[in-house]
Amino acid sequence: MLKTLLDAFALISTWEVIIAMFAASVYGLVIGSLPGLSATMATALLVPVTFYLSPIAAIATIVAASSMAIFSGDIPGALLRIPGTPASAAYADEAYAMTRKGQAELALGAGVWFSAIGGIAGVLSLMILAPPLAEIALSFSTYEYFWLALLGLMCATLVARSSPVKAIAGMFLGLLVSCIGIENPGGVPRFTFGLTDLFGGIEPIPALVGVFAVAQVMRAMLTPEPPPLPRRKFGSIMAGQWKLTKQYHWQMTRGNIVGIIIGVLPGAGADMAAWVSYAMSKRFSKEPEKFGTGHVEGLVEAGASNNASIASGWVPSLLFGIPGDTIAAIAIGVLYMKGLNPGPTLFTEKASSMYAIYLMFIIANIMMIPLGIVMIRVAAYILLAPRSTVMPIIMLCCAVGSFAIGNNMFGVVTVAAFGVIGYVMEANGYPVAAMVLGIVMGTMVEQAFVTSLIKSDGSILPFFERPVAAILAAMAIGALLWPVMVWAWRKVKPAQTAAAASR
C-alpha cells in the first residue's frame, strides 16, 4: 500500500506531468468561462494533444481540464447570468441575483471553495468505492457484463431531461454507429458500403468532437453574441467561506453525496447533479422563499454536487469501461489508447497508476482554489474576446485534432458529419449524450451479448440464472419500464382528481 503510494508519487512528480497539469488547468479555466464552450468540449479538444504525452500526463490533462472547466462555468453565470457550461445553468440565476445584491465575491468564492471540496469528496468516493467493486467485478461473466452495460445505457436514457423514447432512440442510433466496420463477431465488413475508410469503424473521439464542438459552432452561427462583461473591482473572494461551510455543512455534505451518486450513474453528469442538488436544496431548505433572490444556500449545495460528480464518474469508467458521464466517455478512449484498458484487473495490475489518478484529482482540486481566484479576477479581460475570434480557432482545432487522431482526412469528414447529426438531434429534443454513450459502449455491448448467446446456445434462461446477473437484469428491466409506469401514473392521476371533483 505504502509502496504503491510512493510509486504513484514518483509517477506524477515528473516535469511533464506538472507542466501538463498546469497548462490543462489554465486551458480548462478559460474554455469553461467562455459561454457556449462546455467542459466536455474542452476535454474532447484535448484528446489529440494527449496522444503525444505519456499515459499519466495524458490523464492528468483530462483530470485537470475537466475539474477546472466545471468550476469556471460559474463565473459568467454569476456575472452575466449566462452559464459558461451547462453544469452551471441550474444556479446561474441565483448567482446573478447575488451579484446584483453586491455579493459577487461571496457567490464566486462559494463557487471555488465548494467546487474544490466537492471535487475532493468525489475522489474519496472513487478511492473507497472502486477497489471493493473491483473485487466483485472479477467474478463477472459475460451475462453480468451484458446486463450491466444495458443498465448503463438505460440510466443514460432515464436521466436525460427529454422524452425517454427519444433518448432510447438516440441510444440505438449510437449503437448502430458502433456496428459499422469489421470489428464484429464474424469479422465481416458490416455497413461499410464498400468504403475502406469505414472498415475500421467510426472512431468515438472524432464523433464526440463533432457532436460537442462543431455542433456548438453551428449553434453560435444562429444565436446573438453574449453581452460583454462589465469590469468590476472584486473584494476578498475567500472571505466568509469558512463561515458558510460551518453554517451549511449539512447542505454541502448532501450535495457531495448526491453528486457522487449521480456521477456513478452512467450518462448522468455534472449538469444533472447540479439540477438535482439545487432542487433538493430548495425542497429541504428552512427558508425556501429566499431562493431565486440571491440566496447562497443553493449555490453551496449545487456547487458541491457538480464537482463531486466529475471524480465519481470515473468509478464505472475504470471498473467496467462504462462511462459515468460524457467527460468520462472521452477519458475511456484515452485510457484504451494508453494501454490502461478499463477493467477490474486495472486495480491489481496497475495499482500505482490508479493511485496516481487519485492524487492528480486531489492536486487539481487544491490547485483550483488559487487558480480559480486569479481566474475570477482576470475573467473580465478573457470574456472581452469576442465569439468571432474564439469560434474560428475552435474550428481549426477540430479540423487539425481530428486529423491527428489517425493522420487521416476521414477523421475530419467524421467530425463534420457528427457536427450536423449532433446539431439536428439537439434541435429536435434527442439527447446527444445517449448517442455518445451508445457509440462508446456499442462494441462492448455486442460482444457481451453475442458471446452470452453463443454460450447459452441461443437460450435466454442463462441470462437470469446467476444471482448477480438476475439482480442486474431486474434493475435494467425496471429502468426500461419506469417511463411507462410514470406515464401510466400521470394518466391515472388526472382521472382520479377529475372523478373526485365531480363527486
Added chain:
Amino acid sequence: MRLPDSVTGSFLVALGAAAAYGGWILPPVPGQPVGPNVFPLVIGSGLALCGVAIVFGIGHSFEEEEELIPLEDGQAAAPPPQGRLESKLYGLRALLPPALLLFYVLAADRLGFIITAAIMVYVTSTALGAKWKLALPLAALSPFAIHLIFGKLLRVPLPAGLLPTPW
C-alpha cells in the same frame, strides 16, 4: 431546424428498417449460430419501434420541461430576420462550419495547411460578425500558431502545399 416529430420519427423507422435488413442479409459465419447479423437486427428493430412511438407522440409529455432550460441565455431571443425567404437563408448559416470542414478535407492537400486554415478562419470569423480589421489579422496569425503547436510541437504531419512554414 426544429422538425415535426412525425418527420424525425419516420426517418428513424426507415433507418431502423434499413439497418435490420442490412443485418439480415449479412452472410452467416459457418459453425457459429449467432453471428454479426444478430446485433444490427435487434438495434434496427428497436430503432424502428422508437420511431413509430415518436410518430404517435408517445413520451412527448416528458419534453415540456426542456423548454425551461436555457442553455445559453438569449437563445430563445434569436434575431428575427425579415421575410420568410431571408429567415430560411439565415437558418442555412448553421451549415457553414461543416461545409468549411469538408472544404478543408478537399483543399488542404493542394493548398497546404496555412492557406486553407486562413480561409476557414476568415470565413467563420466574418460569418460571426467580425469586421475585416479583426478577421484579417486573425486569419493571418492563427494558422501559424496552430501549426506551431500541432505541426512542430506534436509532430502532426500537416500538409505543406503551396506555402510551407518557415520552420
